[in-house]
Amino acid sequence: MKTKVFGSTGLRVSELVLGTGNFGTGWGYGSDREEASKIFNAYADVGGNFLDTADFYQFGQSEEILGDLLTGRREDFLLTSKFTLGDQKGLGTLRTGNSRKSMVSSVEASLRRLKTDRIDIYWAHYADGVTPSEEIVRGFDDLARAGKILYGGLSNFPAWRVTRAATLAELGRAAKIAGIQVEHSLVHRSPERELFPAAAALGMGIVTYSPLAGGMLTGKYRKGEGGRELGLGGRAFRAENSAEKAAVVDVLLEMASELETTPDKIAIAWVATKGGIPMVGPRTLDQLKSNLRSLELILNDEQISKLDKVSHGMLNDEREALQGVAGRVDAPAVHVA
Secondary structure (H helix, E strand, C coil), X not given: CCEEECCCCCXXXXXXXXXXXXXXXXXXXXXXXXXXXXXXXXXXXCCCCEEECCXXXXXXXXXXXXXXXXXXXXXXXXXXXXECCCCCCXXXXXXXXXXXXXXXXXXXXXXXXXXXXXXXXXXXXXXXXXXXXXXHHHHHHHHHHCCCEEEEEEECCCHHHHHHHHHHHHHCXXXXXXXXXEECECCECHHHCCHHHHHHHCCCEEXXXXXXXXXXXXXXXXXXXXXXXXXXXXXXXXXXXXXXHHHHHHHHHHXXXXXXXXXXXXXXXXXXXXXXXXXXXXXXXXXXXXXXHHHHCCCCHHXXXXXXXXXXXXXXXXXXXXXXXCCCCCXXXXXXX
């Protein structure tokens, strides 16, 4: 597997991120420990070194499994995790969100589950709508100075907040905001408008998740197969519920037939052409093996243009991100920055 430099850091990371949201069965859908181990080892065997998890994933089980798998080889991987949503159902407002209190308690719990003394990139999972960027930036800096994390990162934040946080960190000589993490696929292209240019201009790395739209772009749901729509009440995937999305899947299936490959490889390969590092979240070893073969597929200009054209309408596609504590607190009259 090839390596890339992550933003303006000195981190040299693999060209495909392994997302471990399916490690565990706490959501009622995912991989047991044996299958997770096979996925992890297969990814490592081809040179993968970029791991992503979150306290929310499988309600802590993902971190626990990953911690066991990293025993004896922790330094061979860039380990990232996230906080905001909490590691259990029904947590109170003080244990969720992006406040310094939530950040500190979350990182300590994640470190225990991951069996490590630090997290390399610690992402705020979602903007909670109430915690200002100053508090998040200072919290990250405090954790970095304490050796709990190396870098902070922002996941699912709008471009204007990413820009403000990065600027505050720079001017305040705080630990830098190393990167952003956003959903990006052929049916969700809105990050290309502002987030990608902002991150590139600020020297931030970009990790893009859900390149297969939760499996929708593989075409499997057309055949009646199950998948990520089973977990979290269906919030973890995008449904093929419009003519525009159906057209994208049609083109993927057609192109896959022409190239004698599968739609998932094309969808991931296309995402990789847009500047971010794709993250895959396989549930089975076979899914990972198929995802990895996307690295062998080089789309030509004509193929990229065809995919760009059929998915152009998705540049305007906006879906409200999960907010964690939204609706449970009184939102400020003016947006926090």
